[in-house]
Amino acid sequence: MLRASVIVFPGSNCDRDVQTAIERVTGFAPKMVWHGDASVPSSDVIVLPGGFSYGDYLRCGAMAAHSPIMKDVVAKANAGTPVIGICNGFQILCESGLLPGALLRNASLHFICRDVFLKVENDQTFFTKCYREGEVIKIPIAHGEGNYFADSETLDRLEGEGRVAFRYANEAGETTPESCPNGAQRNIAGIVNETGRVLGMMPHPERLYEKALGGTDGRRVFESMLLSTLEAAA
Amino acid sequence: MTDTTTRKITPQIVAEHGLKPDEYERLLEILGREPLICELGIFSVMWSEHCSYKSSRVWLKTLPTSGPKVIQGPGENAGVVDLGDGDAVVFKMESHNHPSYIEPFQGAATGVGGIMRDVFTMGARPVANMNALRFGAPDHPKTRHLVGGVVAGIAHYGNCTGVPTIGGETNFDEGYNNNILVNAMCVGLAKTDKIFYSAAKGVGLPVVYVGSKTGRDGIHGATMASAEFDEKSDEKRPTVQVGDPFTEKLLIEACLELMATDSIIAIQDMGAAGLTSSTSEMADKGGVGIELDLDLVPQRETGMTAYEMMLSESQERMLMILKPERQEQAKAIFTKWGLDFAVIGQTTDTQRMVIKHKGKIEADLPVPVLANSAPMYKRPYIEPKKPSKILPEWVPAPNSILGTLKDLMGGPALASRRWIWEQYDHMVMGDTVGRPGGDAGVVRVHGTKKGIAVACDVTPRYVTADPEEGTKQAVVETWRNLTAVGADPLAITDNMNFANPERPEIMGQFVASVRGMAEACTALDYPVVSGNVSLYNETNGVGIPPTPAIGGVGLVPDWTKIADIRLKSEGNMLIVIGREEGHLGQSLYQRHATGKFDGAPPPVDLQDEIKAGRLIRTLIREGRVLAVHDCADGGLLVAVAEMALAGGSSGLGVELYPYEGKLPAHAIWFGEDQGRYVVEVTPQKAEEVLERARLLELPARIVGRVSGDAIGLKGEKPLPLSELRAAHEGFLPNLMQSELGA
Numbered sequence: 022m023l024r025a026s027v028i029v030f031p032g033s034n035c036d037r038d039v040q041t042a043i044e045r046v047t048g049f050a051p052k053m054v055w056h057g058d059a060s061v062p063s064s065d066v067i068v069l070p071g072g073f074s075y076g077d078y079l080r081c082g083a084m085a086a087h088s089p090i091m092k093d094v095v096a097k098a099n100a101g102t103p104v105i106g107i108c109n110g111f112q113i114l115c116e117s118g119l120l121p122g123a124l125l126r127n128a129s130l131h132f133i134c135r136d137v138f139l140k141v142e143n144d145q146t147f148f149t150k151c152y153r154e155g156e157v158i159k160i161p162i163a164h165g166e167g168n169y170f171a172d173s174e175t176l177d178r179l180e181g182e183g184r185v186a187f188r189y190a191n192e193a194g195e196t197t198p199e200s201c202p203n204g205a206q207r208n209i210a211g212i213v214n215e216t217g218r219v220l221g222m223m224p225h226p227e228r229l230y231e232k233a234l235g236g237t238d239g240r241r242v243f244e245s246m247l248l249s250t251l252e253a254a255a
Numbered sequence: 256m257t258d259t260t261t262r263k264i265t266p267q268i269v270a271e272h273g274l275k276p277d278e279y280e281r282l283l284e285i286l287g288r289e290p291l292i293c294e295l296g297i298f299s300v301m302w303s304e305h306c307s308y309k310s311s312r313v314w315l316k317t318l319p320t321s322g323p324k325v326i327q328g329p330g331e332n333a334g335v336v337d338l339g340d341g342d343a344v345v346f347k348m349e350s351h352n353h354p355s356y357i358e359p360f361q362g363a364a365t366g367v368g369g370i371m372r373d374v375f376t377m378g379a380r381p382v383a384n385m386n387a388l389r390f391g392a393p394d395h396p397k398t399r400h401l402v403g404g405v406v407a408g409i410a411h412y413g414n415c416t417g418v419p420t421i422g423g424e425t426n427f428d429e430g431y432n433n434n435i436l437v438n439a440m441c442v443g444l445a446k447t448d449k450i451f452y453s454a455a456k457g458v459g460l461p462v463v464y465v466g467s468k469t470g471r472d473g474i475h476g477a478t479m480a481s482a483e484f485d486e487k488s489d490e491k492r493p494t495v496q497v498g499d500p501f502t503e504k505l506l507i508e509a510c511l512e513l514m515a516t517d518s519i520i521a522i523q524d525m526g527a528a529g530l531t532s533s534t535s536e537m538a539d540k541g542g543v544g545i546e547l548d549l550d551l552v553p554q555r556e557t558g559m560t561a562y563e564m565m566l567s568e569s570q571e572r573m574l575m576i577l578k579p580e581r582q583e584q585a586k587a588i589f590t591k592w593g594l595d596f597a598v599i600g601q602t603t604d605t606q607r608m609v610i611k612h613k614g615k616i617e618a619d620l621p622v623p624v625l626a627n628s629a630p631m632y633k634r635p636y637i638e639p640k641k642p643s644k645i646l647p648e649w650v651p652a653p654n655s656i657l658g659t660l661k662d663l664m665g666g667p668a669l670a671s672r673r674w675i676w677e678q679y680d681h682m683v684m685g686d687t688v689g690r691p692g693g694d695a696g697v698v699r700v701h702g703t704k705k706g707i708a709v710a711c712d713v714t715p716r717y718v719t720a721d722p723e724e725g726t727k728q729a730v731v732e733t734w735r736n737l738t739a740v741g742a743d744p745l746a747i748t749d750n751m752n753f754a755n756p757e758r759p760e761i762m763g764q765f766v767a768s769v770r771g772m773a774e775a776c777t778a779l780d781y782p783v784v785s786g787n788v789s790l791y792n793e794t795n796g797v798g799i800p801p802t803p804a805i806g807g808v809g810l811v812p813d814w815t816k817i818a819d820i821r822l823k824s825e826g827n828m829l830i831v832i833g834r835e836e837g838h839l840g841q842s843l844y845q846r847h848a849t850g851k852f853d854g855a856p857p858p859v860d861l862q863d864e865i866k867a868g869r870l871i872r873t874l875i876r877e878g879r880v881l882a883v884h885d886c887a888d889g890g891l892l893v894a895v896a897e898m899a900l901a902g903g904s905s906g907l908g909v910e911l912y913p914y915e916g917k918l919p920a921h922a923i924w925f926g927e928d929q930g931r932y933v934v935e936v937t938p939q940k941a942e943e944v945l946e947r948a949r950l951l952e953l954p955a956r957i958v959g960r961v962s963g964d965a966i967g968l969k970g971e972k973p974l975p976l977s978e979l980r981a982a983h984e985g986f987l988p989n990l991m992q993s994e995l996g997a
Contacts, residue, residue: 031501031504031505031592031593032415032501032504032505034415034416034417034504034683035417035683035685037684037685038683038684038685041685041701042685057591071683072417073414073415073417073500073501073504075501076415076499076500076501076502076504077415077501078501131407131410131677131678132407132410132411132414132678132679132680133677133678134414134676134677134678134679134680134681134682135677161682163414163680163682163683165414192904225682227685228682228685233688233699233814233815234682234685234687234688235690
């Protein structure tokens with residue numbers, strides 16, 4: 022049993038996609054929760070989906086971070102409920118202080134939608150345990166502001182604590198500057214918080230959960246959710 | 256333009272409204288009095304070419320627009336076609352040429368927004384966008400700025416609303432140096448029993464305004480879009496609207512949520528000519544009158560006059576007629592989505608459109624007259640001359656076939672458009688199973704086995720040479736592209752982009768083009784269900800090449816059985832199916848070899864197209880072909896090379912078999928004969944596929960074998976895919992990099 026809640030902000034547009042992926046991969050349909058609600062129902066995992074919450078006005082994720090529901094999301098995250106933020110969801114996690122750093126405009130100044138290769142850097146977290154450390158996976162990005170930035174002290178700490186979950190890489194797994202699509206510092210594509218239970222990632226695992234869509238490497242994020250939840254319950 | 260109800264109408268004011276003196280005379284006659292200034296504004300937009308189709312209507316009526324699957328043809332916001340099982344596809348293409356040239360980012364963005372509203376107004380959730388773009392010569396000083404702005408504008412709007420842009424087509428030609436084309440297409444899905452129309456049936460019903468507030472933007476946009484350009488075109492920037500895709504996204508969700516209840520009697524988006532055209536069309540179709548109190552219109556600016564409000568083209572607005580008892584429920588939905596919801600008037604039994612503002616009547620016009628009295632012109636036209644056929648041997652042979660291939664593939668006409676489509680989110684909604692870069696984009700009908708294929712095409716140099724044959728070609732190319740992914744072509748939307756119709760030779764192009772379209776659509780059972788006409792694409796007397804862009808939509812019965820263009824396995828055979836005549840007139844090779852396009856474009860044989868199309872779809876569904884690509888621009892060798900490159904860094908090469916027939920080899924490799932497909936088959940299936948073609952009296956032959964990582968041809972140095980790819984992928988990024996001065 023997996024009780025996932027997907028938060029729907031005005032301007033979210035990957036909410037249905039992640040809802041479909043979770044249901045298809047885990048067999049359990051998530052609850053869709055409106056941003057104006059005061060609290061998230063008791064959940065095994067909370068999902069902040071991709072999109073353009075509040076039209077990305079002001080700054081990506083900045084307004085959504087102040088939505089009524091976010092007080093409870095932050096409280097639940099701090100109390101240990103796993104939270105994943107994908108793309109705009111990652112931006113919201115940074116804006117709400119659950120994750121450090123910020124997502125800046127892509128170095129090319131263009132929106133980029135394409136499959137990219139990621140190197141799995143940490144396979145011990147709630148959301149990544151079905152991957153293997155060091156393996157190279159293919160998951161698409163679709164963003165205009167995915168250029169991860171933090172000061173070098175923060176970056177050193179993230180790396181030192183093993184909190185970089187995914188890095189942009191080439192097909193051979195080399196994290197070269199050319200394989201970084203957006204200028205992100207140290208090729209960072211996804212990070213976790215201190216407990217490993219809050220993950221923010223720019224790539225969209227919900228977009229590659231079956232072969233017809235071009236690949237299945239995104240599935241294991243959702244399989245990891247289910248496995249982690251079942252293990253915790255056992 | 257200040258305006259009060261009492262302002263005197265002078266000939267200059269009439270001219271500023273784009274009305275010809277005889278048209279104003281007609282207006283005086285219809286009204287039996289001088290119009291108020293607001294009324295003049297209303298008539299000027301309703302009678303603009305953009306809204307009234309006054310030059311084109313008489314010819315558009317000759318197009319085939321019905322069929323057993325057509326639920327709604329032209330005349331509503333978008334066309335609707337039955338997909339079976341209670342599903343329907345809703346689509347339309349529309350131009351935003353004039354505004355996009357003046358202000359590329361906002362012009363293109365609002366073009367996308369407008370066409371999406373046309374689709375969800377009908378009750379459909381938009382599921383795919385496409386576009387057909389034409390820019391001037393790559394080295395023209397404005398081209399990079401326009402390409403960058405248009406692509407970013409389309410991306411900005413489509414990406415934010417969460418609708419995938421699954422393909423399109425872009426090309427460059429100096430004929431568009433001063434008039435670019437931005438044609439946006441939207442495809443939506445609806446339920447056949449939940450289609451919404453614009454007829455305001457019933458008296459005493461609330462007229463409800465929802466969406467964004469009204470501002471002064473876009474006033475006279477429709478009139479601007481109905482005139483040619485001159486040196487002062489840049490001064491028209493204030494007539495370009497500003498888009499807010501976030502509001503559009505909310506509007507989509509709120510409208511679809513309301514549509515799921517039983518509240519709406521009629522709904523219409525406020526597009527060109529805003530409140531004016533939506534009000535008059537809804538009232539006219541419902542046989543009622545409408546009375547509006549403009550004091551109740553949500554306004555973004557202060558001090559707006561009735562004239563400005565009636566002509567504003569502020570974006571993201573809709574007008575609805577609701578069941579009175581559902582008004583509160585509807586309001587709650589829009590409030591939840593943070594959108595304005597205002598009752599601004601009611602329907603009446605007077606058949607008059609009465610506009611009140613600050614206690615004064617600013618317009619009082621008979622609805623049937625307003626909606627139906629636009630002039631209809633059968634403008635004089637000159638039938639275009641048929642050019643003569645160019646024989647293959649008249650065009651010189653190249654030194655190297657493969658060297659020429661590389662030149663063509665790395666040139667503006669054929670270079671990869673990846674730089675463009677990677678800026679569009681083409682995967683959002685999680686149903687894109689045919690991505691850009693192939694023959695047609697394919698999205699799944701969410702939660703079903705079915706898919707929708709979409710393709711946009713036109714080859715303006717063919718249309719310029721022979722508008723009738725060239726337009727037929729545009730129609731069949733979409734049909735072939737849909738076929739090549741395994742879809743049954745259903746219907747088209749057309750976007751007729753032409754120059755000034757008051758010139759008889761331009762009108763002649765239009766007339767011949769419509770004739771070619773009608774012929775092709777009739778033969779293929781492929782009706783026109785929606786469309787748009789954009790005339791006056793002309794600057795200082797120089798017009799664009801005639802560009803009837805066609806958007807085709809097809810049904811994929813089972814998305815697990817679609818085909819793509821990527822070569823699959825070493826050792827497989829490539830077969831070309833279709834007649835090979837080495838037609839080089841108007842071909843890219845001809846220009847490469849001689850410096851210009853000349854002669855007749857390749858002729859289209861509609862009966863052969865039907866046979867080949869049926870065969871290809873059957874082979875795909877039986878799983879007998881592993882990759883399929885239609886032969887189009889550039890000919891056979893280009894098609895083969897595109898199939899090889901589609902595999903990306905792990906792509907497979909092709910060893911070509913020497914051609915041993917009677918035609919010159921370069922005419923075989925680069926001729927642009929129509930009605931052809933290249934298919935990949937296993938060696939075991941090759942004979943069977945050849946035989947299946949022969950049974951239909953379709954020529955078919957093996958052209959090569961999938962092999963290695965280069966294109967090989969006897970007697971020539973192999974062309975490594977990496978080298979070909981660098982040329983093919985490099986063109987656009989290199990061109991656009993200089994945009995940043997890097």
